[in-house]
Amino acid sequence: MTSRHDDGADYVLTAKGLTKVFGGIRAVDNVDLSVRRNSIHALIGPNGAGKTTCFNLLTKFLTPSKGTITYEGEDVTNLAPAAIAQKGLVRSFQISAVFGGMTVLENVRLALQRRVHGRSFDFWRSSKCLNSLEDEAVQLLEDVGLEDFLHDRAADLPYGRKRALEIATTLALDPRLLLLDEPLAGMGQEDIGRTSDLIKRVAETRTVLMVEHNLSVVATLSDRITVLARGAVLAEGNYAEVSEDPAVVEAYIGEPNDTYD
Incomplete structure (x- = not known):
């Protein structure tokens, strides 16, 4: 597995042991995530990987079953979504x-x-x-x-x-940290190019964490990528690292159109 740690990096958002259990199902399973300041960090994975649940945990639209979330050095695990937004952590939605x-x-x-x-x-x-x-x-x-x-x-x-x-x-x-939930979903090629350029411009002065399924966009936009599978972190690194990771290759054999939902 690609390393998930980079000592000395300046992280604006971190999650440690983030877990969400629905009944007997662990939708998010002991996820560690660190988002560097002034970077674009992508969260990807196939259907059922836990991306949206993880996103909702980070923005406090869901309460973790266990684990901690730290934003700008402050433990925000128990804060409400509005309180999170007031601190500069703001999200968009798929719709x-x-x-x-x-x-x-x-x-x-x-x-x-x-x-x-x-x-x-x-x-x-x-x-x-x-x-x-x-x-x-x-x-x-x-x-x-x-x-x-x-x-x-x-x-x-x-x-x-x-x-x-x-x-x-x-x-x-x-926002100081902008969380984008599938910002390119449903777009035609022209809109994808325009919105990708917009995200690049936004990231010049802010940190961006996005859930995205379009791998060509992820490859060109992201500084770092976290791959989820079955609720857990499968790999993390830049695009070259995760795309060549044997565990990632194995997990996505048979995925059509070279995209992850």
Whole structure:
């Protein structure tokens, strides 16, 4: 198995012995994970490998059966998802989560309001108050390539553009660690290229942990890859290391289209 330790590295997120049991099934089994600061770290594996469960444990949408999670040197194992997000650990979801009836600009402006004005989304705030956030919202939308869609309804955007909008609203919360759950799922080739470039730009100033099934994207984007199988870590390393690991090769013989779900 490829080594999972790199002494002296600066880790923003670590998990030790992370385990989740549903009834008698160990969906996540004693997982150790260390995510380096200012890197793109991919979590991959076949169907049933435990990727999504592990992701939900790290973001506290599930409570571990045992194990610890440390973020920026602080034990956050028992914190709620909202408390985690307030500390700068923010996630996206497999299904695009935007307000379809609002414009692209309004979606990002609302997310900025959440960060700037406190804990709740106050829909009754004055137009003047919301307009004060407009310059930053426009800049975020330019950053993700949506400057030509400011006043379009979010529901009317093509799928790939909706994912870009979701990333923009996530960035509005000013995350230090961005967790992306299959950000390229369901995209055509053009959108995959555009979104991959966006993730690269995002990672220039942030740490990214992503669950992804598209191996060509993982190969070009990721600094480090953790491979899960049957809930446990099978291998970890860069793409060249894990793709040549005999245990990984054996685990994925017969997987079609060179992708892992």
